Amino acid sequence: MSAAETTADPTVAEDAALARELADATGALLLELRDDTAPGRDREYRGDADAHDFLVGALARHRPGDAVLSEEGTQDPAPRRGAHRLWIVDPLDGSSGYGRGGDEWGVHVALVVDGTLVAGAVALPARGEVVDSDTVPPVEDTPVDPERGLTVTVSRSRPPSELRRLAAAFPVRTVAMSAAGVKTLAVVDGRVDAYLHSGGQYEWDNAAPAAVAQGAGLRVTRLDGRPLPFGADDPYSPDLLVARPAVHAAILEVLGG
Numbered sequence: 001m002s003a004a005e006t007t008a009d010p011t012v013a014e015d016a017a018l019a020r021e022l023a024d025a026t027g028a029l030l031l032e033l034r035d036d037t038a039p040g041r042d043r044e045y046r047g048d049a050d051a052h053d054f055l056v057g058a059l060a061r062h063r064p065g066d067a068v069l070s071e072e073g074t075q076d077p078a079p080r081r082g083a084h085r086l087w088i089v090d091p092l093d094g095s096s097g098y099g100r101g102g103d104e105w106g107v108h109v110a111l112v113v114d115g116t117l118v119a120g121a122v123a124l125p126a127r128g129e130v131v132d133s134d135t136v137p138p139v140e141d142t143p144v145d146p147e148r149g150l151t152v153t154v155s156r157s158r159p160p161s162e163l164r165r166l167a168a169a170f171p172v173r174t175v176a177m178s179a180a181g182v183k184t185l186a187v188v189d190g191r192v193d194a195y196l197h198s199g200g201q202y203e204w205d206n207a208a209p210a211a212v213a214q215g216a217g218l219r220v221t222r223l224d225g226r227p228l229p230f231g232a233d234d235p236y237s238p239d240l241l242v243a244r245p246a247v248h249a250a251i252l253e254v255l256g257g
């Protein structure tokens with residue numbers, strides 16, 4: 001084997017397929033654990049821990065040279081600082097809903113290469129859904145209808161204060177959902193026009209949803225229009241907007257981004 005063959009990165013399609021496979025397998029583990037446990041905090045904590053151990057172990061086997069940032073892993077930035085390839089994973093997003101036995105929870109697996117989000121997959125196991133950035137179908141960029149207005153999905157527990165400014169500009173219907181992947185896939189499959197969040201999040205909450213959304217042709221930015229941060233020492237991610245380009249532009253115009 002030549003030196004070039006030993007050092008070449010996998011293709012983006014290969015990384016997206018791996019993200020999908022691992023999100024799906026972690027989801028299967030979580031479904032099994034759910035069925036073997038009673039609703040409550042113990043199920044939630046075991047789900048977080050078991051999904052993290054499985055997913056991080058699988059990444060270490062499949063991509064041994066790559067760095068990993070997981071919600072349940074070390075928060076010390078030193079081992080991942082400056083990494084060429086960084087996996088950002090949330091082994092169980094929407095963990096309290098998982099503990100209670102609902103279906104609004106997911107598994108997020110994303111890859112950042114040299115600071116750029118390149119691939120990702122989101123599984124919603126209780127709904128039998130899994131999508132990845134490479135194979136997700138494109139969304140049609142239909143214009144905003146000013147009469148009909150916009151349907152916006154927001155956090156069930158922490159709705160964004162910007163909704164009031166938006167509702168002053170055009171009719172807005174809000175749909176509360178739990179988990180960042182659940183909300184993002186609702187935009188991807190066209191059930192809602194946008195996902196808007198402010199007041200904080202972390203890179204593991206939005207990296208894989210953002211990768212899938214971008215793969216579908218949606219725009220994903222902060223509320224001032226800047227790119228989301230990925231691979232920073234501090235994984236805090238202040239706010240985000242996910243929408244098809246026409247809707248994204250209309251909302252940013254109102255919010256002043």
Ligand SMILES: Nc1ncnc2c1ncn2[C@@H]1O[C@H](COP(=O)(O)O)[C@@H](OP(=O)(O)O)[C@H]1O
Pocket residue numbers: 071090092093094095096154155156157158177178179180198199200201202205
């Ligand atoms: N203001 C905030 N600060 C920190 N994390 C937040 C947040 N709002 C939402 N999140 C996180 O983003 C994810 C989706 O939240 P929501 O369902 O409210 O939209 C959740 O991840 P976890 O379930 O992995 O903790 C939640 O903890």
Ligand SMILES: [Mg+2]
Pocket residue numbers: 071090092093094204205
């Ligand atoms: Mg999360």
